[in-house]
Amino acid sequence: MDLPPPLSAADKNSFAYPTIKERLPVILAKIADTLYRTRDKIKSQYQEDVSEELKSIIGSCSKLRNEVQTNKVAVPLQDSRNDTQVWNRYLQAATEREGSPPSWFKSAWLYMECYMYRRIQESVEKCNIMKEFDVFGEQKEKSFTDSVYPTEIVMMHLLETQQKIKENAELVPEAFKLFLKVCLWGNKCDLSISGGEDNAQTSSPLEQLDKLEPNILINDSDEVLNHLRSRKCERIDIVLDNAGFELISDLCFAEFLLSAGLCSTIYLHAKAFPWFVSDVTKKDFDWTLQMLGQINHIAVSSFAQLWKERLNNNTWILQVDDFWTLPYDYSQMETYAPDLYQSLQKSDMIFFKGDLNYRKLLGDLKWPFTSSFETCLRGFYPAPLCVLRTSKSDVLVGLPEGRDEEVMAQDKDWLVNGNWGVINACLKTK
Numbered sequence: 386m387d388l389p390p391p392l393s394a395a396d397k398n399s400f401a402y403p404t405i406k407e408r409l410p411v412i413l414a415k416i417a418d419t420l421y422r423t424r425d426k427i428k429s430q431y432q433e434d435v436s437e438e439l440k441s442i443i444g445s446c447s448k449l450r451n452e453v454q455t456n457k458v459a460v461p462l463q464d465s466r467n468d469t470q471v472w473n474r475y476l477q478a479a480t481e482r483e484g485s486p487p488s489w490f491k492s493a494w495l496y497m498e499c500y501m502y503r504r505i506q507e508s509v510e511k512c513n514i515m516k517e518f519d520v521f522g523e524q525k526e527k528s529f530t531d532s533v534y535p536t537e538i539v540m541m542h543l544l545e546t547q548q549k550i551k552e553n554a555e556l557v558p559e560a561f562k563l564f565l566k567v568c569l570w571g572n573k574c575d576l577s578i579s580g581g582e583d584n585a586q587t588s589s590p591l592e593q594l595d596k597l598e599p600n601i602l603i604n605d606s607d608e609v610l611n612h613l614r615s616r617k618c619e620r621i622d623i624v625l626d627n628a629g630f631e632l633i634s635d636l637c638f639a640e641f642l643l644s645a646g647l648c649s650t651i652y653l654h655a656k657a658f659p660w661f662v663s664d665v666t667k668k669d670f671d672w673t674l675q676m677l678g679q680i681n682h683i684a685v686s687s688f689a690q691l692w693k694e695r696l697n698n699n700t701w702i703l704q705v706d707d708f709w710t711l712p713y714d715y716s717q718m719e720t721y722a723p724d725l726y727q728s729l730q731k732s733d734m735i736f737f738k739g740d741l742n743y744r745k746l747l748g749d750l751k752w753p754f755t756s757s758f759e760t761c762l763r764g765f766y767p768a769p770l771c772v773l774r775t776s777k778s779d780v781l782v783g784l785p786e787g788r789d790e791e792v793m794a795q796d797k798d799w800l801v802n803g804n805w806g807v808i809n810a811c812l813k814t815k
């Protein structure tokens with residue numbers, strides 16, 4: 386199959402260009418500013434003096450920012466993380482393929498953006514005392530605390546819905562679609578697209594659903610629900626995206642799936658280190674459950690308690706795999722992460738959250754808008770899957786002819802402002 390070219394900042398008309406030219410330098414500057422502004426608070430968290438390590442992280446991020454802005458080439462990582470050699474082999478292969486080392490305004494956007502976040506991690510890995518520090522921690526925590534009101538709304542609705550579907554199973558389809566849409570739109574709360582600026586959900590997520598309905602460009606909800614109800618599903622996987630309200634929406638969806646008897650175990654996949662500003666690490670996940678337990682609200686505190694039990698009784702299983710923070714797209718998982726691929730093959734359905742997962746499912750290639758979603762997966766069929774994504778990059782497939790022009794006429798930034806979403810399923814398995 387002739388593949389289209391990858392999205393790249395070499396194309397000034399793609400969103401890759403303003404991302405690499407403006408947004409990534411802003412994200413790097415914000416790290417340096419945040420660490421400097423909160424240096425006393427950070428130092429108070431450690432017994433030993435971390436002044437030198439703080440300076441080192443700030444210096445590395447500032448140097449990286451200059452490399453991006455002056456289009457320097459990617460260089461091998463020099464830390465000792467267990468994925469370092471994989472990243473350096475990827476760089477070597479890309480250098481041979483391109484005939485010169487990848488650089489910010491020449492090479493594939495997906496690789497360069499992932500590489501930036503791995504270089505940020507390198508600056509922390511090289512520390513001794515601050516080795517586990519999360520440079521995005523403050524932003525993710527604020528995103529959660531700014532979203533307590535909608536969190537209470539959604540969790541109260543979940544508590545009420547659980548009661549109603551117990552009494553009347555006919556309500557399951559409508560409730561399923563509601564929590565699926567809350568999960569979709571939870572993806573608007575992403576600190577990468579906002580360049581780290583506040584992007585929390587502050588209004589009721591339920592009130593906005595009707596208004597946003599026309600903005601769902603592809604909606605395979607019925608197909609997904611029929612699939613889940615057509616067999617005795619054991620395992621459903623959710624590949625998580627952002628912390629904050631999006632994580633709450635994912636956990637509410639996960640709880641609903643269990644309450645509705647649509648499966649018996651949920652696997653939740655988090656990131657191995659801080660990634661794309663707001664992506665969920667295990668530390669974020671645990672912190673979020675602990676914070677939910679401190680909120681004085683009947684639904685929130687009861688689910689916080691129940692969810693901690695779920696992690697203990699394995700009806701929820703939180704997993705972390707390095708593959709999710711490698712530069713590979715998902716058509717390469719079977720080759721480079723066979724154990725993960727084989728595990729996902731045991732799933733009855735995999736839900737992928739967010740734009741970066743969508744980009745990695747499709748290889749971040751410049752597919753025509755009318756391309757078939759199934760074809761664009763290029764052999765990645767471990768299990769039936771569904772991606773819930775608000776559009777924040779130029780790649781989007783599965784549209785009927787002419788639909789892109791219609792939407793563009795309504796909203797010229799439809800591909801990148803997060804206001805339009807897809808619920809796209811592929812039930813094919815290899």
Ligand SMILES: O=P(O)(O)OC[C@@]1(O)O[C@H](CO)[C@@H](O)[C@@H]1O
Nearest residue numbers: 575577578739740741742777778
């Ligand atoms: O995966 P998410 O959190 O929905 O989105 C992350 C993300 O918006 O950051 C990039 C821009 O920097 C986007 O292309 C990318 O998809």
Ligand SMILES: [Mn+2]
Nearest residue numbers: 626627661664
């Ligand atoms: Mn994200």
